[in-house]
Amino acid sequence: YVQCFCKLVKGLVKQHIDSFNYFINVEIKKIMKANEKVTSDADPMWYLKYLNIYVGTPDVEESFNVTRPVSPHECRLRDMTYSAPITVDIEYTRGSQRIIRNALPIGRMPIMLRSSNCVLTGKTPAEFAKLNECPLDPGTFVFKFLLPILAYSVKSSSAKEHIPSVWFLLLAQSNLFLNSVRLSAVTTSLGSLFQCATTLSVKNFLLMSSLNFPCLSNILGVIRDHQKLVNTFRIMRRAGYINEFVSISTNLSDRCVYISSDGGRLCRPYIIVKKQKPAVTNKHMEELAQGYRNFEDFLHEGLVEYLDVNEENDCNIALYEHTINKDTTHLEIEPFTLLGVCAGLIPYPHHNQSPRNTYQCAMGKQAMGTIGYNQRNRIDTLMYLLAYPQKPMVKTKTIELIDFEKLPAGQNATVAVMSYSGYDIEDALVLNKASLDRGFGRCLVYKNAKCTLKRYTNQTFDKVMGPMLDAATRKPIWRHEILDADGICSPGEKVENKQVLVNKSMPTVTQTPLEGSSVPQQPQYKDVPVTYKGATDSYIEKVMISSNAEDAFLIKMLLRQTRRPEIGDKFSSRHGQKGVCGLIVPQEDMPFCDTGICPDIIMNPHGFPSRMTVGKLIELLAGKAGVLDGRFHYGTAFGGSKVKDVCEDLIRHGYNYLGKDYVTSGITGEPLEAYIYFGPVYYQKLKHMVLDKMHARARGPRAVLTRQPTEGRSRDGGLRLGEMERDCLIGYGASMLLLERLMISSDAFEVDVCGQCGLLGYSGCHLCLRGRLPSLCLLPSFPPLQQINKPLEQIAGAACS
Structure with missing residues (x-):
């Protein structure tokens, strides 16, 4: 029944697609009808009338007035908006003539994928493959420069009312919410306001002043028997x-009695x-x-x-x-329909503590996996892909409904719940080195780099120059080693930090010169190469050469990094139990059960009592029984496979009723003193990797304005000692550490300061003209002190003494 419902609502996006279809087919015509006629005060006989309006199918203009259909995949690659033309039929007067023009373009409309005007509508999976699209993609928009548009729209916060009053009117007949024009809901005088605020505290006064009124609606009638x-x-x-x-x-x-239709x-x-x-x-x-x-x-x-x-x-x-x-x-x-998609992926969620399920709903979106069937054909800004994703051994009905099995995001890991070496405290995990060698947790990180070659108004344009050759060996210099003869990097090459991907040059003058000014015959160029910046080496997966919507030359490169798990990488099960890798142990030192199986992960048992994730314990049992039976078990919320049935399956195959195994130490060769809870659990590798976050610096660049170290990992910045850290050091009396952190390692510089007037001087003070030579002082940057007209005499005396 739920499957039939999901087919009707088209997955999770039916409301979005239906709303968009209604807008481009119905609402846009209503907007036109509301403004269909334009008249002129100068000529009463002249008018312009809109007869009809259409939204076409997505296309791209190849040359002047020559268009062709375009697919979403092509728009992604060429950094274009997947849009369709908006055309109108108009009627207007020219003198005494009445003229009608059809299909006049007035703009473009971004098209939602799988909407009525999209080229993907009604296509079969085979046709999706021809268009380089994934049939499991529910549909979205393809925008050009989406993030900068969002960033520019952010406004700074303005002054707000202490007690905001927002009223809404519900018009029951027209189904509209209107913001009522009202100044304020607080009618007390200013004096009484402060008196109440002083007596009750501001917080309590604000709570008391928030009055609840029912929405003002149009009364349709009065009844006796509601x-x-x-x-x-x-x-x-x-x-x-x-x-x-x-x-x-x-x-x-x-x-x-409220009737709602909005x-x-x-x-x-x-x-x-x-x-x-x-x-x-x-x-x-x-x-x-x-x-x-x-x-x-x-x-x-x-x-x-x-x-x-x-x-x-x-x-x-x-x-x-x-x-x-x-x-x-x-x-x-179905009882499990109470939960959403993210919570529905958790096996046995009704056995877990509620915050753990909430954590998994957030971390499930950060898990690496397979993003679509067309992931190898895309050149996205950033992609995290798991090298060997697997289906979970313990499924839920939600997993089948949303096709999570076809695009999984995790691996079935053999887990031993035991303590090992002390490196597994605080939810840290001990990983098997042999499992990592075989591909457990291995991921691919794809990043793109791109550049455009533009034409300028003064008839100049950007160029791509060939690699620079060494004068002695006649071979490309190290920075240009991976470049082909055309100045663009070659696919398959290994690129290191600060190596050039595209040897681009642009003219020094790009504006049209003024009349009378001298213009050089040959334009001069300066090098603006596209360089690779990264802590680790990458490989060039593919290079694409095309053009964008402005007809500028576009060069895109897809860079690939293959990463294996290392100490500090973040993992999580489907029960909100996250942890980092604390130790990687060779398989020879790992414990093993009597069947010779070594665990992939060793987890500390102290992680269970405080988290109360009983669902993870049941998942291990069900996964172990499923492996022995060769079938999947279900852990659907408020149902799923029964623990009693799972345990009986284990007994039937000769295993312990509680899922525990006889385990031998890999270090001493002696059996452990306790039976170990041992079995498969579905683990997710999250996108938080230590390689992307680890940062340290001993020396580096400084900002020109403040003379202090730059900020941020990408700028090779320093680690800021903030105001609260400074207070701690003052409390401990660590004066020399404060001096080293706040001045010597920050913005210290030497300057000549006059000891008489406190002004800057060089080989003598130019203000007081005394014979006393200025003192060489080591000072922090003091432009803020100069801005408030603070003389430096006292500071100079203290620093030079």
Whole structure:
């Protein structure tokens, strides 16, 4: 049943696609009708009238007025917006003539993938492959320069009211929310405001001044029996006379009945319960499975209905069929539908502490895996891919519904729950070196580098020069070793830090010179190469040469790094138990069970009692039984494989009922004194790797303005000793450490200061003209002191003494 519902709603994006389709097919025509005629005060006989408006299919202009269809993949590669032309039919007057023009372009509209105007609509998986698209991609937008647009739209915070008053009017007939023009909700005088704030504290006063008023709506009528109205309304909705997304709810405190039909409300389907029996029977389910019925038939026949949050408050919803009583009005279709997509991926979430499930919902989005079938054909800004992703041994129904098995993000690791060497404290993991050699946790990091060759207004343009040759050996210099003869790096080459990817040169003068100024006959060029900046070496995966929407020459390079797990990399199970790699041990020193299996990961058992992730313990049992049986187990929320059945499977294969094994130490060769909890758990490698975060510097660049070390890892910056750290050092009396940190290693420089007037001088003071020579002092940067007119005499005396 849930599968049929997901087919109807097209995965997770039906509301977005339907909204976009409605806008480009209906709403845009309404906007045109509201502004369809333009007149002129100068000529009363002249007018311009819009007759119709269309949004076409995505295309790209190859030459003047010559267009061709374009695919989303091509737009991604060429840094273009996946958009379609907006054309109108207009009618206007020219003198006494009435002229009609059709298909006049007035702009472009970004097109959502899989919408009605997209080229992917109605395509088969084979046709998706021809277009270099993944059939599992739900659909999104392809924008050019999306991040800079978002960054420029951020505004600085302005002064706010102490007690903001925002009122909304609900117009029930037009389904619009309007912001009411109202100055303030607080009517107390200024004096009484401060008096209340002093007496009650500002926090309590603000809480007391927040008054709740019901939304002002248009009153449609007055009734005596509100329950009869609600029941009649629901009967008409179930019969199909009212749209299924219109809800009705009662508020006894306001003595009102609210009818909601506005967009944006979260509506969930429920099975209707009549006379303590669900309306959907086994016969209906068989017809649904055989294809004789679909989800819409259930809606039209009054077997299932949508409820929003307000109407759910008036209903008594049962989670299971055996819990239905005389007051039950609805039944959940499946208990696991209470959870979202991220929480639905967790096996046995009802056995975990709630914060752990919340953590996994966040970390599941950071896990590496497979992003799509077309991941090898894309040149994205940054991609993290797992080299050998696997299906989880313990699945959920949500995993099957969203096709997570086809694009997994993790690996099944054999885990031994035991303490080892002290490097596994605080959730740290001990990894098997042989497992890493075989590909466990190995990932690929793809980054792109690009440059454009532009044409300028003075008829000059950028160039790509060939590699520079060494005068003695006649071979390319080290920075240009990977360049071909055309000045562009070669695919497959290994690139190191500060090596050149594209040997680009641009003219020194790019503006059109003024009249009368001298212009050189041959333009002069300066080198602006595209260099590689990275702590580790990369390999050039592919090079693409094309043009963008401005018809500028575009060169894109995809760089690849293959990384194996190292100490400090972050891992996580599907139960919110994250931890870094604390130690990598050779397989010879790892413990092994009596069947000769060595674990991939050793986890400290102290991570279970405080986290209370019982679901992880059950997943290990179910995964172990599934490996022995050769089948997948289910850990769906509020259901799944029973622990008793899983344990009986283990006994049938000759294993311990509790999943424990007899383990021998790899160091001493002696059996361990306790049985070890041993089995497979699905682990995710997260994108947080120590190679991207580790930073230290002994010396480096300084900022010109402040003379202090630069900030940030990418700028080779220093580690700032902040104000609170300074206070700690002052409290401990570490004066020499403060001097070294805040001046010598920061912005210290030598300067000549006059000891009489405190001004700067060189070989004598130019102000007081005394014979006393200036003193050479080591001072921190003092422009802020000069800005407040602070003389340096006292500072100079202290520094030079």
